[in-house]
Amino acid sequence: MPNSGKPPKPPAPKPPTRNARVIRSTADFARYVGLARTTVSRVLNGHPGLKTQTVERVQKAIEETGFTPNAYALHLKGKRTATVGICMENLLTAPAVLKLAALQRRLRERSHASLIEVLPPGGSREVIRHFLSMRVDAVVFIGHFIEEEVSQRVHELGTHDTPHLVIDQLGIPETDTVALDRVRGMRDVMAHLLDLGHTSFGLLAINGLTRSVRDRLSGIEAELQARGMKPADCTQSLDHLHVRDNDFKYGRALALSFVEEKHRPTAYVALNDEVAIGAMHGFQAAGLRIPHDVSVAGFNNQEICLMPTPMLTSVDQQVEQTVNTAVDLLLAQIGHPRKPHPLVHMISPELVARDSTGPAPKSVLGLKR
Amino acid sequence: MPNSGKPPKPPAPKPPTRNARVIRSTADFARYVGLARTTVSRVLNGHPGLKTQTVERVQKAIEETGFTPNAYALHLKGKRTATVGICMENLLTAPAVLKLAALQRRLRERSHASLIEVLPPGGSREVIRHFLSMRVDAVVFIGHFIEEEVSQRVHELGTHDTPHLVIDQLGIPETDTVALDRVRGMRDVMAHLLDLGHTSFGLLAINGLTRSVRDRLSGIEAELQARGMKPADCTQSLDHLHVRDNDFKYGRALALSFVEEKHRPTAYVALNDEVAIGAMHGFQAAGLRIPHDVSVAGFNNQEICLMPTPMLTSVDQQVEQTVNTAVDLLLAQIGHPRKPHPLVHMISPELVARDSTGPAPKSVLGLKR
DNA sequence: CTGAAAGCGCTTACAG
DNA sequence: CTGAAAGCGCTTACAG
Numbered sequence: 001m002p003n004s005g006k007p008p009k010p011p012a013p014k015p016p017t018r019n020a021r022v023i024r025s026t027a028d029f030a031r032y033v034g035l036a037r038t039t040v041s042r043v044l045n046g047h048p049g050l051k052t053q054t055v056e057r058v059q060k061a062i063e064e065t066g067f068t069p070n071a072y073a074l075h076l077k078g079k080r081t082a083t084v085g086i087c088m089e090n091l092l093t094a095p096a097v098l099k100l101a102a103l104q105r106r107l108r109e110r111s112h113a114s115l116i117e118v119l120p121p122g123g124s125r126e127v128i129r130h131f132l133s134m135r136v137d138a139v140v141f142i143g144h145f146i147e148e149e150v151s152q153r154v155h156e157l158g159t160h161d162t163p164h165l166v167i168d169q170l171g172i173p174e175t176d177t178v179a180l181d182r183v184r185g186m187r188d189v190m191a192h193l194l195d196l197g198h199t200s201f202g203l204l205a206i207n208g209l210t211r212s213v214r215d216r217l218s219g220i221e222a223e224l225q226a227r228g229m230k231p232a233d234c235t236q237s238l239d240h241l242h243v244r245d246n247d248f249k250y251g252r253a254l255a256l257s258f259v260e261e262k263h264r265p266t267a268y269v270a271l272n273d274e275v276a277i278g279a280m281h282g283f284q285a286a287g288l289r290i291p292h293d294v295s296v297a298g299f300n301n302q303e304i305c306l307m308p309t310p311m312l313t314s315v316d317q318q319v320e321q322t323v324n325t326a327v328d329l330l331l332a333q334i335g336h337p338r339k340p341h342p343l344v345h346m347i348s349p350e351l352v353a354r355d356s357t358g359p360a361p362k363s364v365l366g367l368k369r
Numbered sequence: 370m371p372n373s374g375k376p377p378k379p380p381a382p383k384p385p386t387r388n389a390r391v392i393r394s395t396a397d398f399a400r401y402v403g404l405a406r407t408t409v410s411r412v413l414n415g416h417p418g419l420k421t422q423t424v425e426r427v428q429k430a431i432e433e434t435g436f437t438p439n440a441y442a443l444h445l446k447g448k449r450t451a452t453v454g455i456c457m458e459n460l461l462t463a464p465a466v467l468k469l470a471a472l473q474r475r476l477r478e479r480s481h482a483s484l485i486e487v488l489p490p491g492g493s494r495e496v497i498r499h500f501l502s503m504r505v506d507a508v509v510f511i512g513h514f515i516e517e518e519v520s521q522r523v524h525e526l527g528t529h530d531t532p533h534l535v536i537d538q539l540g541i542p543e544t545d546t547v548a549l550d551r552v553r554g555m556r557d558v559m560a561h562l563l564d565l566g567h568t569s570f571g572l573l574a575i576n577g578l579t580r581s582v583r584d585r586l587s588g589i590e591a592e593l594q595a596r597g598m599k600p601a602d603c604t605q606s607l608d609h610l611h612v613r614d615n616d617f618k619y620g621r622a623l624a625l626s627f628v629e630e631k632h633r634p635t636a637y638v639a640l641n642d643e644v645a646i647g648a649m650h651g652f653q654a655a656g657l658r659i660p661h662d663v664s665v666a667g668f669n670n671q672e673i674c675l676m677p678t679p680m681l682t683s684v685d686q687q688v689e690q691t692v693n694t695a696v697d698l699l700l701a702q703i704g705h706p707r708k709p710h711p712l713v714h715m716i717s718p719e720l721v722a723r724d725s726t727g728p729a730p731k732s733v734l735g736l737k738r
Numbered sequence: 739c740t741g742a743a744a745g746c747g748c749t750t751a752c753a754g
Numbered sequence: 755c756t757g758a759a760a761g762c763g764c765t766t767a768c769a770g
Contacts, residue, residue, distance in 0.1 A: 022528070022529055022530055024747085025746090025747055025748080026747070026748065026749095027747075027748095035755085035756085036755075036756045036757065037747095037748085037749095037756095037757090038749085038750085038755085038756070038757075038758095039755065039756070041748075041749060041750085042749095042750095042755095045749080049755095050755085051755080054755080066498075066501070066525055066528060066529060068498050068501040068502035069502060069747080069748070070445070070502065070504060070746090070747050070748070071441075071502040071503050071504070072440075072441040072442075072444045072445045072450075072503075072504065072746090072747080072748090073441075073445055073746075073747035073748035073749090073762090074502075074747080074748060074749085075441045075748095075762090076439070076441045076442055076445055076746090076747080076748070076761095076762045076763060076764085077747085077748055077749050077750085077761080077762055078749085078761095078762060079748090079749085081441075090470070091466050091467075091469065091470040092470075094463075097460050097466050098460075100460065101459070101460040101461075101487060104485075104486070104487060105487070105489075108489075113499065114485075115484070116473075116483075116485045117473070118470060118473060118474070120474070120477070129435075129437050130482065132435070132437040133437035133438060133439065133440040133443075134440050134441075135439060135440070135441065156435055159391070159435055160391055160435060161391055247672075247675075248675055248676045249675065252678075274676075277676060278676070281676070281677070281678050285678055303616075304673065304676075306616075306617055306618065307617045307643075307646060307647070307650070307673075307676075308650070309621075309650050309654060393763085394762090394763055394764080395763065395764065395765095396763075396764095404739085404740085405739075405740045405741065406740095406741085406763095406764085406765095407739085407740070407741075407742095407765085407766085408739065408740070410764070410765060410766085411739095411765095411766095414765080418739095419739085420739080423739080438763080438764070439762090439763055439764070441762090441763080441764090442746090442762075442763035442764035442765090443763080443764060443765085444746090444764095445745095445746045445747060445748085445762090445763080445764070446745080446746055446763085446764055446765050446766085447745095447746060447765085448764090448765085
């Protein structure tokens with residue numbers, strides 16, 4: 001029936017396998033609805049000036065067949081891919097995964113799809129090439145990467161006029177950056193503990209040369225100096241005694257070492273929540289009460305902060321704000337010429353005080369035998 | 370210069386913006402290397418019979434320009450997209466994220482890219498349409514979805530001849546499934562505790578109507594019956610006393626309720642590690658020693674199992690094996706006609722015994738005042 | 739090796 | 755509204 005009345009058509013091309021109910025092209029689909037390809041295309045793209053009846057007919061047919069226009073053909077025609085590539089350092093830490101989930105959600109709200117890839121060690125080149133071949137509109141990096149490597153990738157993206165942005169890691173040239181103000185975060189923790197009367201501080205896993213650790217240390221020192229105290233005199237680190245691992249066990253080991261110290265600090269600030277919780281266990285195992293005898297503060301404000309008894313004081317990363325800022329910056333870049341100077345946007349963290357921190361013990365001087 | 374000697378060409382089309390060093394098509398690129406488009410294409414696709422010198426020339430130019438062929442044009446030409454869509458229930462639980470990471474890694478090893486989407490509540494339709502428009506070769510679901518919703522999505526995928534597979538959730542018709550044998554897992558936990566001499570068991574958060582919970586209960590009952598014990602006589606649940614939340618706090622609350630019971634069980638099996646750890650805290654807060662007075666076992670064997678003191682006995686999900694099985698099943702389906710009967714592949718969990726479980730207290734009878 | 743041509747599934751003027 | 759045509763960036767025979 002559909003082949004009748006079409007004399008100009010040659011020997012009839014390939015007979016469409018009618019039993020295959022799967023419709024894969026606007027041509028097939030137009031035939032199915034009984035409209036011209038052009039018309040179907042216009043309905044699909046919401047052009048004005050179409051009869052309501054026609055629009056409904058197409059919509060009904062979409063429902064029936066589940067037809068989706070081929071994205072590859074669509075974007076070939078020059079349409080934006082409306083896709084953002086997301087490079088993750090890994091999916092091993094809760095804060096990173098939270099940011100990923102929030103970022104994808106936010107991008108979707110702004111009508112963008114996302115391509116997520118965990119950068120395999122040394123394999124960032126291929127991931128970026130994959131993103132470029134997929135003609136992503138922009139690329140986001142989340143995490144702390146090898147500086148040299150991510151710098152190169154960022155430069156490559158610049159070469160291809162592809163907007164990009166780094167979340168978390170400061171110090172990468174030629175790119176916009178959104179990062180937590182870790183200096184501020186640590187100052188807030190210290191201010192909180194100082195206000196509680198503490199004067200001696202144990203540092204848990206806050207040693208090392210990465211920017212993120214150095215910033216924490218800067219924050220600690222800045223707040224102490226602001227109060228007229230000398231950091232060297234009132235802080236102590238025992239990280240050299242153990243093999244670093246930044247996890248529970250490491251925190252516990254550090255705490256047990258501190259317990260054996262003559263002049264044991266009364267307040268402890270940790271690199272992250274895991275170390276802090278490990279330390280709490282260590283102190284409690286040694287018979288110390290928290291926060292009666294010692295106060296402990298974490299960093300990141302993960303869900304696990306609610307797990308120990310008492311619950312852990314920590315610093316919230318403000319993930320939503322971070323992600324929203326990142327998306328705003330990124331989408332503003334798409335389709336616009338590169339700005340002369342990349343932007344660095346700092347996010348202010350928020351101290352969440354819980355019961356793992358309390359007033360400094362009155363007997364603190366007595367303890368220093 | 371490039372416009373000379375071409376008389377048939379009309380008024381000279383758009384002058385290529387030569388300063389834009391960005392090469393976006395094989396045409397541009399071929400011009401850059403000084404070869405025919407056809408030749409470039411053959412090099413790119415690794416065809417045989419090319420001069421080594423030519424291949425090297427192209428490779429050098431790729432290095433210089435960072436040119437990547439447009440994936441959208443490539444796949445339009447009929448090439449497989451070699452892409453698998455991954456639908457995540459959420460990114461909120463560590464085991465799910467682990468599976469995601471392992472799945473993407475495994476797919477990459479098998480030369481497939483992945484499209485990851487978290488299904489927004491009620492928005493699974495759009496995600497699947499997105500996947501279909503991207504012409505993915507297959508779709509994987511990870512997590513426990515609303516049965517009705519995922520069943521519909523699976524059916525749609527079938528309609529479009531798109532292979533699919535569900536990880537974790539049993540009972541979805543018309544699809545291959547890879548899931549942990551939770552019955553087996555719970556039997557193993559019970560066997561372990563029974564071997565340690567326990568005869569009374571507290572169930573923590575193991576109530577509800579989802580398949581995953583019912584399977585756990587079946588496992589518990591099966592093992593007890595296998596030992597000639599009556600489940601109703603030796604298990605106890607206090608879930609009705611609290612508002613369910615499946616987290617630390619819920620576990621703690623349950624434990625504290627058990628502490629007040631006259632005939633307190635000596636061994637506790639939890640829905641997951643979070644509840645188990647919460648319960649440990651509850652028991653310890655009440656002055657009970659683990660495992661001296663009570664034994665506690667978790668489920669999932671997450672990293673947090675290492676956090677409490679003592680560390681938590683748990684059941685490992687065997688993520689690698691799960692993911693490898695899933696990928697094997699999936700890739701075998703691509704390009705092949707649908708099998709008459711969908712496959713359900715059960716993964717055997719592995720009990721990881723740690724120090725939160727120990728011999729039943731000798732004084733157990735004495736406790737029953 | 740080169741070059742011209744067809745075609746993948748779309749969109750977008752253009753003339754009816 | 756329809757239909758024919760051009761073109762997006764590729765690959766793949768086909769003839770040189």
